[in-house]
Amino acid sequence: MVANRACIVRLSTYKNALLRLQSLGFKKVFSDNLADAAGVTAAQVRKDFSMFGITGNRRAGYRVEGLIEQIREVLGKNKIHKVIVVGAGRIGEALIRYRGFEAGGIQVAAAFDIDPAKFDADGAVPVLPLEQLTDFVAEQGVELAILAVPDIAAQQVAQILASAGIRGILNFAPIQLRLGPDVVVGNINLELELENLIYFISAGRKARTP
Amino acid sequence: MVANRACIVRLSTYKNALLRLQSLGFKKVFSDNLADAAGVTAAQVRKDFSMFGITGNRRAGYRVEGLIEQIREVLGKNKIHKVIVVGAGRIGEALIRYRGFEAGGIQVAAAFDIDPAKFDADGAVPVLPLEQLTDFVAEQGVELAILAVPDIAAQQVAQILASAGIRGILNFAPIQLRLGPDVVVGNINLELELENLIYFISAGRKARTP
DNA sequence: TAGATTGTTAATCGATTAACAATC
């Protein structure tokens, strides 16, 4: 059974909320609490859980610890995942130095670029020549890549990633990558997100002053 | 009429595709071409356009230039929008130096932080103390903010932004901001996006080998 | 004109929500 994206996003959100509740000392939680934390309805929370066979206790809700474990299981987060960053420009560099992934079991294994000035084989996260990518991916068993190269290079580099055996690409270039069906692509487009906000700001204003 | 988010995202995508077609010298385009470029159906493209009263020519499709102009109009992109970056950490810094927004009429007007070591009033994008935020927003008429502060500070800083008159926040903190109904929030959560990819990689594998 | 493409309607599809019996 493969759930849709919105459902998986919610599952991640529940997990984050649960981790926060756990750090505050909570031992159990009700669908109502989670709904509140995630900004959805309680029915939605229970429905999502039932889709994955996650059950609680009628009357006593869910045990926080067990629930986190079950969600991690569904999300495939019970092992460490290696990710490479391709393109060591502004965005790429920020991601290389970003420490926020570690707690979630995601490890930035290396970065790749074509500019020799960027190379740094001995850094905490090594920056290597693009030519070494295929071998590195094979040797280290990397499945995930973050694509942060200039727009015009994105499609071409994405194809290299696919050939190298990468299974999931988080794409920062504002284009639709064309790849075979066994590479999953997620897109992050900051300008598009800001455009969205701009639209809803002005649309909201119009809706409120007709 | 206020469209849903998915529809606006598509509109931005069409616009990007059109800009690329325009730079390649194309003068007109069919719903079919745009559907292909955006990864949706042709019916969807025409439906989206009809929602905003954007019409083409039966038989001759749409004029590229006019279409771009009409989409920009809908998205509110016919004027320059100022955005501030709050939090000059790794992500914040990358955004401050990011040049990709300019072409789209989005101008990073300033950044704000609480750490004096980050202050730089004379930079291309000035980095100012957080205390100056409210005055700056009022003086410069800023409506958009990118929130890139540590998770624990996010809610508090978001409230400051709301009080200062910010109408749209692009939130990089992995929490659900709680703000009044006239602040629009967009969330970017890199770890969640990677988790998504991880899920679909393994779910896809399971689906293919039952 | 003949042919191709739009604009729009109606049908389909899927996701969310409400409601409530089951039950701890």
Next chain:
DNA sequence: TAGATTGTTAATCGATTAACAATC
């Protein structure tokens, strides 16, 4: 037990797609 919460079904809601008449 009585009461509260789950798990699930059925109803609702909304978005996408197919289809085709209108028409350039």
